[in-house]
Structures are given as structure tokens and as C-alpha cells.
Amino acid sequence: MSESDKNYNISDLGEFGLIEHLTKNIQLNRKSSIKGVGDDSAVLDFSGKQTLVTNDLLLEGIHFDLMYTPLKHLGYKAVVVNISDVLAMNGIPTQIIVSIGFSSRFGLNYIEELYEGIRLACEKYQVDIVGGDISSSLTGMTISVTAIGQAEPGKIVYRNTAQVNDIICTTGDLGGAYMGLQLLEREKEVFKSKPGVQPDLQGYDYILERQLKPEARADTIRFFEEKEFKPSAMIDISDGLASDLLHLCHQSDLGCKIFQDKIPIDKNTQKMCEEFDIESTTAALNGGDDHELLFTISTGDYEKIKDEEEIQPIGHMTSPDFGCYMISTSEHEIKLQAQGWRSKEE
Amino acid sequence: MSESDKNYNISDLGEFGLIEHLTKNIQLNRKSSIKGVGDDSAVLDFSGKQTLVTNDLLLEGIHFDLMYTPLKHLGYKAVVVNISDVLAMNGIPTQIIVSIGFSSRFGLNYIEELYEGIRLACEKYQVDIVGGDISSSLTGMTISVTAIGQAEPGKIVYRNTAQVNDIICTTGDLGGAYMGLQLLEREKEVFKSKPGVQPDLQGYDYILERQLKPEARADTIRFFEEKEFKPSAMIDISDGLASDLLHLCHQSDLGCKIFQDKIPIDKNTQKMCEEFDIESTTAALNGGDDHELLFTISTGDYEKIKDEEEIQPIGHMTSPDFGCYMISTSEHEIKLQAQGWRSKEE
Numbered sequence: 001m002s003e004s005d006k007n008y009n010i011s012d013l014g015e016f017g018l019i020e021h022l023t024k025n026i027q028l029n030r031k032s033s034i035k036g037v038g039d040d041s042a043v044l045d046f047s048g049k050q051t052l053v054t055n056d057l058l059l060e061g062i063h064f065d066l067m068y069t070p071l072k073h074l075g076y077k078a079v080v081v082n083i084s085d086v087l088a089m090n091g092i093p094t095q096i097i098v099s100i101g102f103s104s105r106f107g108l109n110y111i112e113e114l115y116e117g118i119r120l121a122c123e124k125y126q127v128d129i130v131g132g133d134i135s136s137s138l139t140g141m142t143i144s145v146t147a148i149g150q151a152e153p154g155k156i157v158y159r160n161t162a163q164v165n166d167i168i169c170t171t172g173d174l175g176g177a178y179m180g181l182q183l184l185e186r187e188k189e190v191f192k193s194k195p196g197v198q199p200d201l202q203g204y205d206y207i208l209e210r211q212l213k214p215e216a217r218a219d220t221i222r223f224f225e226e227k228e229f230k231p232s233a234m235i236d237i238s239d240g241l242a243s244d245l246l247h248l249c250h251q252s253d254l255g256c257k258i259f260q261d262k263i264p265i266d267k268n269t270q271k272m273c274e275e276f277d278i279e280s281t282t283a284a285l286n287g288g289d290d291h292e293l294l295f296t297i298s299t300g301d302y303e304k305i306k307d308e309e310e311i312q313p314i315g316h317m318t319s320p321d322f323g324c325y326m327i328s329t330s331e332h333e334i335k336l337q338a339q340g341w342r343s344k345e346e
Numbered sequence: 347m348s349e350s351d352k353n354y355n356i357s358d359l360g361e362f363g364l365i366e367h368l369t370k371n372i373q374l375n376r377k378s379s380i381k382g383v384g385d386d387s388a389v390l391d392f393s394g395k396q397t398l399v400t401n402d403l404l405l406e407g408i409h410f411d412l413m414y415t416p417l418k419h420l421g422y423k424a425v426v427v428n429i430s431d432v433l434a435m436n437g438i439p440t441q442i443i444v445s446i447g448f449s450s451r452f453g454l455n456y457i458e459e460l461y462e463g464i465r466l467a468c469e470k471y472q473v474d475i476v477g478g479d480i481s482s483s484l485t486g487m488t489i490s491v492t493a494i495g496q497a498e499p500g501k502i503v504y505r506n507t508a509q510v511n512d513i514i515c516t517t518g519d520l521g522g523a524y525m526g527l528q529l530l531e532r533e534k535e536v537f538k539s540k541p542g543v544q545p546d547l548q549g550y551d552y553i554l555e556r557q558l559k560p561e562a563r564a565d566t567i568r569f570f571e572e573k574e575f576k577p578s579a580m581i582d583i584s585d586g587l588a589s590d591l592l593h594l595c596h597q598s599d600l601g602c603k604i605f606q607d608k609i610p611i612d613k614n615t616q617k618m619c620e621e622f623d624i625e626s627t628t629a630a631l632n633g634g635d636d637h638e639l640l641f642t643i644s645t646g647d648y649e650k651i652k653d654e655e656e657i658q659p660i661g662h663m664t665s666p667d668f669g670c671y672m673i674s675t676s677e678h679e680i681k682l683q684a685q686g687w688r689s690k691e692e
Contacts, residue, residue: 034396039505040434040582041400050380051397054387054477055492057445061484088386099403131400138407139485144445146401146492159385236386
């Protein structure tokens with residue numbers, strides 16, 4: 001946009017003007033995007049493929065804190081966390097619809113920044129923006145993202161189809177986003193008590209990026225495709241490893257055994273945990289927002305994934321009678337819980 | 347649900363428990379609903395048909411006022427206004443995804459009431475609930491509804507395909523929802539100044555229902571199907587006749603001429619307008635929330651719709667040079683504006 005455009009304010013543009021202003025340069029690249037922004041509904045054509053749809057609502061103060069979240073990052077993250085849900089079905093994210101509610105304290109340039117992040121994520125993941133709405137809000141900022149994707153019917157992977165003895169795997173590493181959040185919260189408190197003090201965020205790029213600008217595991221889904229391989233069950237890790245693994249177990253009506261020393265934790269996360277005196281396994285089990293993929297594979301498929309650096313086997317599925325446990329480095333059986341974990345003896 | 351269930355409160359249930367509690371009795375009736383609530387995404391199959399997707403965000407204080415909006419009605423309306431956008435494409439609404447943010451001031455029974463309204467609307471319009479999320483909110487209540495529908499590729503009706511001389515039609519009657527809102531706002535002010543006084547809403551059922559529990563025009567879309575007829579362009583009237591007709595004109599790159607005495611206004615709306623000293627045409631042109639359908643048809647198709655009581659021709663499309671005008675009962679040309687209208691001479 002030109003500099004002169006920047007002088008518009010939102011009330012000059014009006015609601016329709018604002019939507020037009022923000023969406024005018026949006027191009028549709030997906031063959032399945034028949035009609036995007038500008039009508040009552042988007043029109044999509046997935047002929048022969050199944051359609052995946054998911055929605056997330058991000059609320060100020062609950063899902064994000066504008067005190068330390070740059071709007072561009074927020075827009076990026078809002079898209080990424082949604083398309084992660086499509087990827088977790090072994091699908092290809094293809095379109096999104098974004099609705100935003102924001103209060104008049106935000107000028108046009110703020111909304112543009114948010115939209116810039118949205119557009120960046122769409123470009124990176126090759127997703128079309130096909131609809132959306134912008135409302136004023138009397139309260140905080142609200143972002144609703146609907147992600148749409150496609151998959152061949154036989155390729156969709158559900159949560160409830162894991163089998164006994166299947167190997168449990170996770171991508172990337174865990175707990176980083178949670179530790180990034182702890183750091184941001186700490187610096188916020190420092191800032192609140194001493195407003196002049198600049199936040200001390202140097203050297204913490206990795207965990208900050210995990211929290212503020214996460215990526216979705218499109219590379220893993222492409223890897224599955226290349227290897228002509230399909231997990232037996234899969235879920236997006238958004239609420240912490242324990243919580244999401246329990247979903248997978250309950251829905252598959254099975255138990256699980258994972259090993260503490262197999263849980264992948266980055267050295268930067270480890271370092272931050274030491275600083276905060278938090279057990280890094282706790283950060284991985286109970287911290288959220290990692291958006292890695294958790295999936296199970298039959299033992300016969302292990303060969304196909306064993307050399308992939310970004311995939312880590314952490315245990316296996318068991319009969320439901322066993323329950324859901326982590327074997328600690330000291331070889332204790334620790335019962336997994338959606339929040340927190342306690343020993344089997346308790 | 348049993349009475350004993352009612353004693354649960356939300357913190358006992360937790361987020362996952364709450365979602366399970368609210369969605370456990372949801373049945374999927376649509377053949378296209380492959381997988382509903384309970385995985386990362388919903389899975390839908392529209393083989394051979396195109397997919398329509400739309401999202402609306404409803405924010406407390408902007409789109410609804412909980413002081414006079416019963417939660418059951420709110421849930422119902424949240425669904426209806428969204429599926430109206432699918433109908434406005436000449437599509438069949440098939441599924442919805444509902445995400446809700448609510449503050450802790452609401453107990454479980456409030457959320458159940460809201461959900462009850464959502465379920466009622468889904469039953470009436472034969473729409474499956476295939477996903478959703480519930481978050482706590484630090485501020486007001488937020489409802490995000492994504493409506494999904496299907497249509498055969500050749501049957502979808504866009505906004506930008508009206509032709510010169512096409513007849514402009516509207517369904518039902520206009521301005522009622524706006525007058526219902528005026529009444530509710532008046533009684534709210536009375537209540538705020540004299541808290542003991544009961545609101546005086548007797549005899550105003552029609553306009554109150556138009557505002558609080560609107561219906562979507564599924565009957566009109568069925569009528570088109572029966573008559574093997576397709577409008578040349580169509581839009582949902584949500585922002586007032588003037589605003590939505592202007593969208594249709596601009597997107598079709600045409601002008602229009604409508605006639606004041608043809609605009610359908612119910613006698614209850616008329617009566618309320620007199621009480622408030624508001625011109626009823628103004629309520630129809632600028633009041634929102636009617637969720638009637640505005641569409642154009644070629645003159646050759648007029649025979650097919652002329653006997654349908656619920657459809658009213660109000661004018662015709664013109665070349666773009668003419669502009670967008672209403673001919674008043676006193677035969678003045680009045681320029682249509684998105685908000686308000688002024689005479690051509692000005």
C-alpha cells in the first residue's frame with residue numbers, strides 16, 4: 001500500500017471499506033477456490049476429495065496478551081494453529097476464513113499489521129483467504145479463524161484408530177512454547193513494576209519464537225506422502241503432550257507407555273527450565289501451544305520413519321487395562337494426567 | 347439431561363468435559379457429515395457438489411445485548427444468520443461449527459440454554475453440528491459460527507451476475523427486526539431509569555420475533571428448486587435493503603430503480619414506526635437483521651414467481667449510468683445510500 005493510504009483511519013473507510021482495503025490484493029491460488037471474499041459465502045470445489053473444516057476462536061487476555069504479542073506475529077499464529085488442525089488429519093490446508101473483532105483503540109495500521117501476519121502465514125502454507133468479516137468490539141480483540149482443507153478419503157487419519165503396540169511418535173521438540181510464555185510473563189511483571197526497564201529477551205530467540213511465531217508441521221505431512229505412509233492415529237499437540245496423548249488413548253480405547261528420556265526437549269527449553277526451576281518434562285507434558293504432531297504407527301512401518309530427524313518415537317500403545325503411564329528416568333511408572341502427573345502408587 | 351447433571355458447575359467439568367457434555371447427544375444426519383465433533387477437524391464429503399463456507403462473529407454489546415436477549419434465542423439466531431448466507435448462494439446449509447467464548451459469570455445452565463437454541467435451529471434447518479470449541483473469556487460473550495453448505499456447481503447464485511432490466515425481488519417483509527430493536531432499546535432505557543417497571547412488550551410479538559428469533563429463507567430456496575428456477579443474482583438482506591442492494595449493483599456493475607410503494611412492510615412494523623415517528627421506508631432501507639433474500643430475475647422468468655405470496659418485485663436493474671435510485675410515492679427520485687438516502691437534486 002502507498003504511504004498516503006496509511007492516513008486513512010478506520011471510520012473514514014467504514015466496515016465495507018475496511019474489508020475491501022484489507023482484502024483487495026488477495027489472490028486465489030488454489031484450484032479448489034472458486035470464489036473468495038466478496039459474496040455471502042466462499043465457494044470451494046473439492047471434487048473427489050473430502051473436505052476438512054475446523055475453527056478456533058482466539059480471545060484477548062485468554063489466548064494472547066497484546067502487551068507482549070506483536071500483531072503481525074499474532075496474525076501469523078492465528079493461521080498456523082488452525083491449519084495445524086487440518087494437518088493433524090493428514091490433510092492439506094487449502095483455504096481460511098478470518099473474522100476479527102477489534103476495539104476502536106486500534107488504528108488502521110494495527111489491523112494492517114495483524115493482516116500482514118495472516119497473509120504471510122497464508123503465503124508460507126499456500127492457503128487462500130476466501131472470506132472474512134471485521135467488526136468493532138466493545139471489549140477485547142477477538143480473532144476467529146476457520147481453516148479448510150482437503151484429503152483423499154482413504155488418507156484421513158483420525159484420533160480413534162490407534163492399535164495396541166503401535167509406536168507413539170512426536171515431531172520436533174516439546175515444552176518450548178510454554179517456556180517462552182513463562183519468560184514473556186516474567187518480563188511483563190518486571191515491566192509493570194519498573195516501567196522504564198527494557199525486557200531482557202536476548203539469547204532466548206528459540207523459545208520466544210516457539211510461543212510467538214510457531215510453525216505447523218506441513219513438512220511432516222509431505223514426508224508421509226513421499227514415503228507413501230499413513231500413521232494409524234494422529235493429533236495436534238496444542239494442550240501439552242499428556243493431555244493430547246490422553247485424548248488419543250481414550251478415543252482409541254487404549255492405554256499407553258511412554259518414556260521420559262525419549263521426550264524430545266530442545267537445549268534452549270532445557271536451559272530456560274533450569275532458570276525457572278521447572279522440570280523440563282513437566283513443561284513438555286503440561287505446557288501447551290507446541291503444535292507438533294503426535295501420531296502412532298504400526299511396528300511394521302517403523303523402518304519408514306526411523307531415519308527422519310524430526311520424528312522421535314517416545315513409547316507405544318498398550319491395552320486399556322494398563323492405563324496411561326510415563327516411565328521416568330528412575331524407572332518409576334508415572335500416571336499421565338491431563339494437567340499434572342502423579343505416581344502409580346498414589 | 348437429568349436434573350442431577352444440572353448441579354455440575356463448569357469448573358467441575360473442565361473445558362473438555364464441558365464440550366463433551368454439550369455435544370454428547372448430537373447426532374449427524376447429513377450424508378455428507380463423515381466425522382463431527384471430537385477430532386482436530388470435521389470431515390465432510392460433498393462428492394460432485396461444491397462446498398460453501400461462511401463465518402460470522404457475534405460479539406456481546408455489538409451484535410447482541412444480553413440485557414434483553416434470551417440465550418436460547420441468541421443461540422438460535424447465531425445459527426440462522428449464518429445459514430442465511432449459505433441460502434443466499436442458492437445452497438443447502440448442511441453443517442455448522444460453533445465456537446463460544448464466555449466469562450465465568452455464566453453458569454452451566456446458561457451455556458446449556460445457548461446450546462439449546464443452537465440445537466433447535468439445527469433441527470429446524472436440518473444442519474449437523476460437526477465441531478466447536480468453548481473458551482473462557484475475560485470480557486464479553488463471543489459466538490463464532492461457521493456454516494457449511496453444498497450446491498451443484500451450476501446452481502450457485504452470486505452477487506455479481508445481475509443483468510440490465512432484471513426484476514429486483516425481495517422475500518417476506520422488511521424493517522421489522524430494526525423496529526423490534528428500537529422497542530427493546532426503549533424498554534431497556536425505561537428499565538434502567540426505573541428498575542421496578544416491567545417492560546411493556548405486549549402486542550409486539552411480530553417485530554420482537556423478527557429481531558430476537560429470525561428465520562432464514564430455506565423455503566424460498568426450496569421454491570426455486572421446485573420451479574426449476576434460478577435467480578440471476580442474490581444476496582442476504584442483513585445490513586438493510588439499501589446497503590445490500592447497493593452491494594448487488596456495485597458487484598454487477600449496474601444501477602437500479604426501486605419503488606417505495608412496492609417495498610413490503612408488515613402492518614406491525616408500520617404501527618411501531620408510527621409510534622416512534624420513524625418513516626417505515628427508512629426502517630426497511632437502513633434497518634438491518636431482516637435476513638430476507640434480495641434477488642434478481644430475468645423478465646422471462648417472472649411468470650414462475652409472480653403468484654408466490656412471499657416474493658415481492660420492487661423494481662429493476664438499470665445501466666450503471668442511471669445510478670441507484672428509489673422512486674418515492676410522490677414520484678421523486680431518491681438516491682440510495684448505504685446508510686440514509688438523499689434526493690437526486692441535492
